[in-house]
Amino acid sequence: MSASSASVHPVEETPATDVGDVAPIVSMKNIEGMPGTRGGLALRCFQLGFAAAAFGVMAASSDFASVSAFSYLVAAAGLQGLWSFFLAVLDIYALLVKRNLHNRPIVTFFAVGDGITTTLTFAAACACAGITVLIDNDLDLCSVNKCVQLQSATAMAFLCWLTTLPSFFFNFWSLASR
Template identity: 50%
Template sequence: MVDLMGAPGTRWGLGTRLAQALLAAAAIGFMASTDDFNEVTAFRLLVTAEALQCLWSLALAAVDVYALLVKRAFRTPRATTIYSIGDWVTGALTFAAASGSAGITVLINDDLMMCSENHCPSFMASTSMAFFTWFAIAPSCLFNLMTAVYRVQRA
């Protein structure tokens, strides 16, 4: 199978991992810049999910850097299955947390009209970064799933 752009152990794969980590860190930063995000469960879930996403992406970025340095790709059936499952789990958590945060932000902003006393711009920015993180992880999920299926079929 030809190496897919964005597959683990490639430069594009490293780039997508770093983009995921950067966007997740930005979402955490925007949310942490407020002092009252801790009062809403959806916002706490967003920070937790993005922290997990950031750690997962940084760990796999380190694996990608090592693979690029030693010029060896870790694409065994077991490794690609672990990558794929991890990406799908963190992607689902990120999407769920971003959706919950978006719902609460709309509630606070539009329905309760409480944005003057809250930090709605920071909530909105954090939620946007969380959705961007999810958009950045979607290609990794698909590439890793395709690679895992191919490797398992050939094993």
């Protein structure tokens, strides 16, 4: 008597699709350098450092109050420092709680803020550069004025601007590429 042998064939299990699944929140690409990333935090730290240096060196010079451009650099570097500090704190918070900061209103706010502060810092740096070049090269009055101090503060402001530009472009790019 021959019994029919039952053969078992494995069946591929198809993944269950739950119709009730919540759709993922639309978020932007997580590029290193964006808010809430380590690169973004590093950029903010550099900005803060250079802004603080420009602020300190210029404020310590004896004649910053008598020249409008030097006072303006102190104000612009102060504003840039505060903005970068605020965003560095936000970045640390986002990294600690693993929160994504890449939704549209937040990135728009960051892009506008970065755009304003970077323009103000660059304007102040250029105004001070114009005056230091006038004093040093054109009038040769560095014996009277502390040129090295003024030039150092101007250089710090330019470096601050250079480190703010990537933050601005990252935010602007991710805003446009949605």
